[in-house]
Amino acid sequence: MQKNDAEGGDVNAAAITQQETSAEERRKQVRDEWSACLTALAETRDRSEFSRLFGYFAPRVKAYILRLGMPDATADEVTQEAMLLVWRKAHLFNAAKASASTWIFTLARNQSIDRMRRDKMPLYELPEEEPDPDHRDMGEHLVIEGRMKEAIATLPESQAQVLHLSYYEGKSHSEIADQLGIPLGSVKSRLRLAFSKLKAHWGEDA
Structure with missing residues (x-):
C-alpha cells in the first residue's frame, strides 16, 4: 500500500x-x-x-x-x-x-x-517593470493597498474626504467643491495637506 x-x-x-x-x-x-x-x-x-x-x-x-x-x-x-x-x-x-x-x-x-x-501626487516606490497581470503575484499590491488605506485613516476627516473623492471617485477639484459646498481653494489646500501627510507617513514606514 x-x-x-x-x-x-x-x-x-x-x-x-x-x-x-x-x-x-x-x-x-x-x-x-x-x-x-x-x-x-x-x-x-x-x-x-x-x-x-x-x-x-x-x-x-x-x-x-x-x-x-x-x-x-x-x-x-x-x-x-x-x-x-x-x-x-x-x-x-x-x-x-x-x-x-x-x-x-x-x-x-x-x-x-x-x-x-x-499633479503633485504622492510618489511611492514603483516597480521597474510590471509583469502581465494575468500571471503576476498580487501579494505585493495587496500590501500597498492596505498601507494606503492605513495612511488615509490617519488623516483628518476633511482631508480624507477630498482625497477619497479625488483618488477613488475620479472627481475634479471643481466637482468636489460643488459636492461639498466649499471653495475651490479649500479643496486644493486640503489635498495638498493630505498628500504631504501621506508622503510623511510612507517615509516613516520606509
Whole structure:
C-alpha cells in the first residue's frame, strides 16, 4: 500500500511538473507573440498591429495605473498617453533586450511618474517593470493597498474626504467643491495637506 501511495505521489508530482512546464511554455508563446506584433508595428506602421496591441495591453495598463492610486479619469488619460507612446516609439523596441510587455509597462510607469509629479501626487516606490497581470503575484499590491488605506485613516476627516473623492471617485477639484459646498481653494489646500501627510507617513514606514 505504501508502495502504491509512493508511486501515486510520484505520478501526481510528475503531472504537476508537466502542468507547470506547459503553463510556462504558453506564457513564453504569448510573450513571443506580442513581441513579434510590436516588432511588426515598428517595421510596417500597420494600424491593425497597433489595434491588436491596444486591445490587449490598454486594459492591463489602466489596471496597473489604478493600482498606483490614480483616479479613474486620470488613469484613462495616462493609459491613452502611454499607448500613444507605443505607437510613436515602436521603432525603439528591441525584442532581444525586453519583452513587449516589459517595454510597454515601462512606458506606462514613466508616464505615471510624470503625471504624479505634475499633479503633485504622492510618489511611492514603483516597480521597474510590471509583469502581465494575468500571471503576476498580487501579494505585493495587496500590501500597498492596505498601507494606503492605513495612511488615509490617519488623516483628518476633511482631508480624507477630498482625497477619497479625488483618488477613488475620479472627481475634479471643481466637482468636489460643488459636492461639498466649499471653495475651490479649500479643496486644493486640503489635498495638498493630505498628500504631504501621506508622503510623511510612507517615509516613516520606509
